Every structure is written in structure tokens, then in C-alpha cells.
Amino acid sequence: MEVERVQAISKLSMSINTIPYEFIRSENEQPAITTVHGEILEVPTIDLNDPDEEKLVSLIAKAGSEWGLFQIVNHGIPSEVINNLQKVGKEFFELPQEEKEVYAKPQGSKTVEGYGTQLQRELEGKKGWVDHLFHRIWPPSVINDRFWPMKPPSYREANEQYTIYLRKVADKLFKWLSLGLGLEEDAMKAAIGGDDLEYLLKINYYPPCPLPDLVLGVVAHTDMSTLTLLVPNEVPGLQVSRDGQWYDVKYIPNALIVHISDQIEIFSNGKYKAVLHRSTVNKDTTRMSWPVFLEPPSDQVIGPHPKLTGNGTLAKYKSKKYGEYVYCKLNKIPQ
Numbered sequence: 326m327e328v329e330r331v332q333a334i335s336k337l338s339m340s341i342n343t344i345p346y347e348f349i350r351s352e353n354e355q356p357a358i359t360t361v362h363g364e365i366l367e368v369p370t371i372d373l374n375d376p377d378e379e380k381l382v383s384l385i386a387k388a389g390s391e392w393g394l395f396q397i398v399n400h401g402i403p404s405e406v407i408n409n410l411q412k413v414g415k416e417f418f419e420l421p422q423e424e425k426e427v428y429a430k431p432q433g434s435k436t437v438e439g440y441g442t443q444l445q446r447e448l449e450g451k452k453g454w455v456d457h458l459f460h461r462i463w464p465p466s467v468i469n470d471r472f473w474p475m476k477p478p479s480y481r482e483a484n485e486q487y488t489i490y491l492r493k494v495a496d497k498l499f500k501w502l503s504l505g506l507g508l509e510e511d512a513m514k515a516a517i518g519g520d521d522l523e524y525l526l527k528i529n530y531y532p533p534c535p536l537p538d539l540v541l542g543v544v545a546h547t548d549m550s551t552l553t554l555l556v557p558n559e560v561p562g563l564q565v566s567r568d569g570q571w572y573d574v575k576y577i578p579n580a581l582i583v584h585i586s587d588q589i590e591i592f593s594n595g596k597y598k599a600v601l602h603r604s605t606v607n608k609d610t611t612r613m614s615w616p617v618f619l620e621p622p623s624d625q626v627i628g629p630h631p632k633l634t635g636n637g638t639l640a641k642y643k644s645k646k647y648g649e650y651v652y653c654k655l656n657k658i659p660q
Contacts, residue, residue, distance in 0.1 A: 335532035357538030366572035374399035386505025393600030409483040463524035518621040542604035548586035560612035594629035623648030
């Protein structure tokens with residue numbers, strides 16, 4: 326059965342100035358109604374070049390506990406490396422449709438990897454205004470070449486270069502987040518998978534939409550993994566929930582956006598908060614983003630760190646294998 330891609334729906338919708346009913350959100354989700362307008366949220370921005378490591382630890386711990394999201398600048402990833410990552414991703418989505426479908430996620434497959442449109446069935450059968458490409462980029466043992474595009478020819482090199490730099494950034498963040506909890510610097514990374522952590526890249530492609538105030542690219546959610554490190558393009562669209570209201574997040578060129586995700590909230594026994602976020606779309610321009618989800622191996626058991634419980638402090642979360650956690654969340658089974 327051929328799957329209808331949002332990129333194709335967008336072309337038709339833009340020509341007739343309407344959209345299919347299944348993309349129209351209920352009033353309690355529509356961006357026009359639920360967004361705080363005229364206010365761009367300036368989430369914490371942290372300069373990783375700061376030589377004062379104690380200050381960095383404090384800033385990151387504060388952002389992780391109060392926001393669950395922060396932007397990092399001077400992170401050590403050259404702008405050329407980020408530009409190349411964006412360039413090849415954009416070129417993939419501009420390929421003829423039949424060439425993209427070569428990398429489609431096989432029907433009935435249990436993996437998320439591949440080119441696709443819908444991740445999971447939403448309530449009321451609603452759909453997000455987005456196509457995507459998933460594939461793992463690290464470690465080499467989990468890379469499946471079947472889902473790495475051969476076109477453009479520089480796709481692999483651009484992604485491999487980005488991965489080299491990104492791993493260095495991730496290791497620093499795990500270290501500082503661990504220290505921010507009063508733990509040893511390697512405690513967090515060791516507990517969530519160590520060197521077996523899997524880096525899962527997703528490219529989100531949000532084509533223009535004639536009625537952007539009525540749709541969402543991705544619905545409100547927290548990420549399931551440990552951290553998400555995200556590169557956006559210049560088109561705004563990331564929103565976060567703050568005090569029960571939705572705000573646009575300020576775009577900062579060459580910054581990486583860091584999301585605290587579910588497993589770090591669990592590991593920290595709730596000190597760090599997974600950020601509730603969603604994506605909106607644009608009437609005139611394609612929005613894209615490149616999140617990398619840092620995932621524990623599926624059989625890794627994650628729970629609150631022992632030093633963060635006891636002495637009257639109860640564990641707020643159950644210890645559970647990551648694979649079981651993902652299954653429950655995707656199938657909306659209480660954890």
C-alpha cells in the first residue's frame with residue numbers, strides 16, 4: 326500500500342489553499358489559539374567556552390532542573406560541519422519521490438529507522454505535518470547501511486563528520502549534568518549505557534502549509550531517550566510548554582538545542598525535568614530540524630541513582646529496561 330507523504334500533500338494543498346481534515350487539530354491544540362503571541366521565549370543559552378567549569382556545571386544543572394531545555398553556543402562543532410549536515414539532509418528531501426522511497430521504513434517493521442511519515446497512531450487518527458528520515462549514526466555496530474542515503478554522494482561523509490564532533494559534546498554534557506547532581510562525573514553516562522549508547526538521527530521535514538495555525542508538525546511530547554541534541558534550520562517552529570502555556574523558542578544561529586529527556590529525568594529522580602515540546606509549521610517556507618536522540622541499549626535498566634534516594638527521599642520512578650519503557654510509552658501503557 327502506497328503511503329501518502331506530507332511533502333506531496335503540501336504541494337496540492339498550497340495550490341488549493343486547504344488541507345485534509347485529518348491534519349486539523351482540535352482547538353486545545355491549534356497553535357493560533359494555544360500559543361502566547363508576541364513573546365519569544367529566551368531559554369537559557371550557555372557558552373561552553375567558559376573556562377570556569379564550576380560555573381558551567383551550575384548553569385547546566387539550573388537549566389536542566391528549571392527548564393529541561395537549553396541552547397549551547399561555542400560547542401566546538403565547526404559551522405561548516407553543521408552546514409554540510411543541513412545541506413545533504415535538504416538535498417535528500419529534494420530528490421524525486423521514488424528515490425526517497427528506496428529508504429522507506431518497511432511496512433510492519435519494528436524499527437523506527439527509514440524514511441517515513443507517521444511514527445505512531447494518534448488519538449482520533451490525527452496526523453502531523455511532517456515527513457522524516459531516521460537512522461542510527463553511532464556506534465558502528467548498530468549502523469544499518471540500508472537506511473543511509475546514497476544520494477547526495479556526500480551524505481555519509483557529512484553525517485560521519487558531524488557524529489565525531491557531536492559525541493564530544495554529548496560526553497561533556499553527561500559529565501556536567503552528573504556533577505550537577507553531586508555525583509561522580511562518569512556516573513550518569515555509565516548508568517545509561519556507557520559506550521553502548523546509541524545515537525539515533527532524525528531529520529524532520531516540515532513543508533509549507535496553507536493553514537499553519539490549524540496544524541502541528543509534531544504533537545506535544547517529551548523525548549523518551551536520555552538527551553536530545555538538535556540542530557534547527559533558520560525557520561522558527563520549536564515551542565515549549567512553560568507554566569501550562571506554549572511559547573516559541575528563540576532561534577540562535579549555530580547553537581545546539583539540548584532537550585533533557587525521560588531517562589535523565591528518571592535517573593535524576595526528578596531533579597532534571599524532561600521538556601514538554603512540540604513543533605509548528607510555516608505558511609511559506611520549509612522548516613527542517615536534525616535531532617539526535619541518545620538512546621540506551623534496549624536491555625539497559627534505568628532507574629533513580631541510589632545516591633539520589635534514601636534518607637527519607639523516595640524513588641519517584643520505577644527501574645525498567647529501556648526497551649520496555651519505550652514499548653509502554655508508544656502504546657500509552659502507564660509506566
